[in-house]
Amino acid sequence: MEDANKLKEFEARIERGEKIEPKDWMPERYRTQLIRMISQHAHSEIVGMLPEGNWITRAPSLRRKMSLLAKVQDEAGHGLYLYCAAETLGVDRSELVGEFLSGKAKYSNIFNYPTLTWADIGAIGWLVDGAAIVNQTMLAKCSYGPYSRANLRICKEETFHKVQGYEIVCTMAQGRPAQRKMIQDAVNRWWWPSLMMFGPHDKNSPNSAELMKWKVKLFSNDDLRQRFVNLTVRQARAAGVTLPDPDLKYNPETDNWEFGEINWDEFWSVVRGNGPCNRDRMRARRRAHVEGAWVREAADAYAAKQRAKAAKSA
Ligand code: 3HC
Numbered sequence: 404m405e406d407a408n409k410l411k412e413f414e415a416r417i418e419r420g421e422k423i424e425p426k427d428w429m430p431e432r433y434r435t436q437l438i439r440m441i442s443q444h445a446h447s448e449i450v451g452m453l454p455e456g457n458w459i460t461r462a463p464s465l466r467r468k469m470s471l472l473a474k475v476q477d478e479a480g481h482g483l484y485l486y487c488a489a490e491t492l493g494v495d496r497s498e499l500v501g502e503f504l505s506g507k508a509k510y511s512n513i514f515n516y517p518t519l520t521w522a523d524i525g526a527i528g529w530l531v532d533g534a535a536i537v538n539q540t541m542l543a544k545c546s547y548g549p550y551s552r553a554n555l556r557i558c559k560e561e562t563f564h565k566v567q568g569y570e571i572v573c574t575m576a577q578g579r580p581a582q583r584k585m586i587q588d589a590v591n592r593w594w595w596p597s598l599m600m601f602g603p604h605d606k607n608s609p610n611s612a613e614l615m616k617w618k619v620k621l622f623s624n625d626d627l628r629q630r631f632v633n634l635t636v637r638q639a640r641a642a643g644v645t646l647p648d649p650d651l652k653y654n655p656e657t658d659n660w661e662f663g664e665i666n667w668d669e670f671w672s673v674v675r676g677n678g679p680c681n682r683d684r685m686r687a688r689r690r691a692h693v694e695g696a697w698v699r700e701a702a703d704a705y706a707a708k709q710r711a712k713a714a715k716s717a
Contacts, residue, residue, distance in 0.1 A: 417618050422548040425491040433617050436610065437547055438492050439508075440619065442499040445485035447511035450684050452478045454518045455527060463521055470567045471524060477560045484556060488549040504689055512670060513600050515678030522575055522582075522589035528568015530590070530597040530635065536561045537631045538601065546618040569638065576643040590639070591647040598662070599670045601628040607667075629659055636660045 409428050416423065423429055452475050459475065462468035486496040502508040513531050518524065536558060543554040575586035602608055602624040614620040622630075636653075639646050650663035672678065676685075 414617075417546050420618075421546075422551060423546050424548045430617075432613060433547075433619075434492050436614060436617075437550065437619065438489055438494055438499075440610075440614070441485055441489040441492075441550055441553075442494075442502070443509050443511075445482045445489060445499070446503045446508055447514065448478050448482035448485060450510050450514045450688060451531075453684055453687055454514055454516070454680070455524060457518050458521060458524050461521070462524075467521075467524075467571070470563075474528070474564050474567065477564065481553075481557045481560070484553040485550075488547075488553040491549045500692070504685075504692055506676065506685065509674060511600055512673045512678065513596050514684060515673050515681045516592065516596055517680055519592075520585050520589060522571070522585040523593065525568050525571030525575060525586060526589035526593040528564050528566075529572050529638070530568075530593045531600070532561050532564035532568060533635060533638075534597045534600045534631050536565055537627050537634070541621050541627060542619075544621055550619075569642070572644060573642045587644055590644045594647050595665060595669075596673075598628055598632070598665055599673075601625075601631070603667065603670070632660050632662050633658075 410430055413423070413428060413430060413433075416427075423433070455471060455478075456475050459468060459471055462471055486499065489499060490496055499508065503510065513534075518527070539554045539558050539561060543551055543558055545551045545554070572586055572590070575582040578586075602611075605611055605623045605625045608624055611620060611623055615623065636646065636651065648663045650661070652661050653659075654661050673681065676682075
């Protein structure tokens with residue numbers, strides 16, 4: 404009975420738009436859903452460093468190299484903010500990373516595609532970070548305080564990511580024929596996987612109903628996807644690139660750009676580990692985890708020493 408009253412009060416707080424903080428009472432499902440979502444978000448940020456890191460040493464100019472370096476470094480920071488946010492729910496990041504490295508936890512489909520040319524860095528900044536901004540702007544208003552604040556900080560940095568990517572797209576689209584061909588090829592390859600980032604259609608989304616009831620998600624997968632398409636069609640036209648969807652059509656009644664059907668077989672195949680780069684990404688992350696063990700051990704030893712010192716002086 405007591406939990407029923409607590410659930411009622413919790414949901415009243417959510418309705419009033421209050422933020423739930425780590426020490427507040429929350430239903431176990433709210434906690435486990437957040438751990439699932441936040442940890443997978445964090446894993447995605449860290450894996451997301453790999454496709455772009457691939458081009459740091461091959462950037463076409465010092466300016467491009469510097470902005471790509473800054474972006475990849477930001478992604479690492481996003482991962483750390485998000486692991487910290489997940490840890491406020493009573494889990495340890497080593498447990499979360501262990502689930503990722505064992506293949507139990509998911510990460511975003513989008514990072515399992517190859518970055519074949521420099522133009523991919525433009526397409527990723529514009530499309531992938533553009534999609535992430537649409538999603539994360541919503542999450543910055545979610546009901547769980549630490550996740551909302553982490554996304555607020557992330558969105559500020561994502562804006563730079565998208566702008567640097569879009570500038571590359573516009574530069575190449577106005578460039579020589581070979582550059583124009585290269586950027587159009589990259590847009591062709593990244594467009595549909597970027598739409599898949601928003602997840603399955605609402606009717607096939609087992610988590611959305613609960614997440615929306617408790618205002619972790621304020622909009623559905625399909626609503627956010629539509630918002631991203633509407634934004635991006637206009638930007639594509641301004642940049643002078645074509646989106647690879649012959650079914651794209653403006654509907655004046657809904658003020659939406661209608662688009663073709665997503666290849667959900669491809670989506671689920673990539674999510675289940677059979678994308679073009681899944682094995683490479685997991686191999687690289689497992690290797691980095693082993694090679695980085697000494698850093699974790701040193702940090703743990705230092706923290707233990709600090710705790711002992713604090714206990715002694717207490
Ligand atoms: N990639 C991989 N798996 C996905 C996915 C995607 N794009 N979309 C959905 N899935 C998985 C879900 O994890 C879920 O599986 P699970 O129950 O085993 O976890 C299943 O497919 C069903 O999907 P649902 O729609 O029911 O799942 P959610 O309600 O969790 O919605 C989501 C999926 C929209 C991705 C949501 O989890 C979310 O908003 N997550 C936070 C944001 C995030 O993770 N973004 C990833 C990209 S990070 C990024 O872009 C970095 C930037 O700097 C470039």
